[in-house]
Amino acid sequence: MRLAFISDLHGNIHALTAVKRFLSEHIVNQVIVVGDLVGYGASPGPVIDFVKREGWVTGLGSSDMRVAMELGDRADRKGVADQVLGWTKKMLAPEQVDFLRRLPPGGRITTPIGRVRYFHGSPHDPEARLDLMAQERELEALAETLGARVVVVGGSHVPFVRVIGETTFVDPGSVGLTLNHEPGADVAIVDCVGRKPKVSLHKVTYDFASSAFDIMAWNLPPVIADVIRTGRMG
16 A cells, blocks of 8 residues: 655645656555645645645645634734735635635544554644654654554655654655755655555655746745745745
């Protein structure tokens, strides 16, 4: 059983299209989106429609929640991301907002090697952040609580794998706004066969110049275009 995990699409339709081409060349049983379809990128509506059309299993991300739910303004959230989220709310059709609103906070999959759990941020809060560099005993306790052999979490925009005991922790990175100092779209493939899961992290090339151009064309913060081009913040 082979699963593909992608996260933090962030309204980047060029990256998402390239990921679909990549996955068509790698046979997978299921594609799971670990949240944040919107935010930062210039094509939030097309990305939502794309994921919906593909029928990919999708969880709620923090940006999705900020757009779809009436959570009110927060004084500590006045950065670039929030500027784009305000713009995104104006760009989406009601049915697209409703699609985000109905997304579950995460999910579980039963595989031949055991249970796989996925969520954006933390098991119960998409806006929280699970530190995969935390002390082993903390992650061991979480794995025991979740009853999972594989835990997949998004939000950091940096691909990462860590094995602690019998549990493999995975962050797929970001399709639309990677931050691991290399432009491209991140994909994690988990092979659930044998005694232990096998995780491979992939960097998919795409036309990031066009994605950066779209940012500028919509008068969105130029720093986003810089991050798309370089894969790094600042």
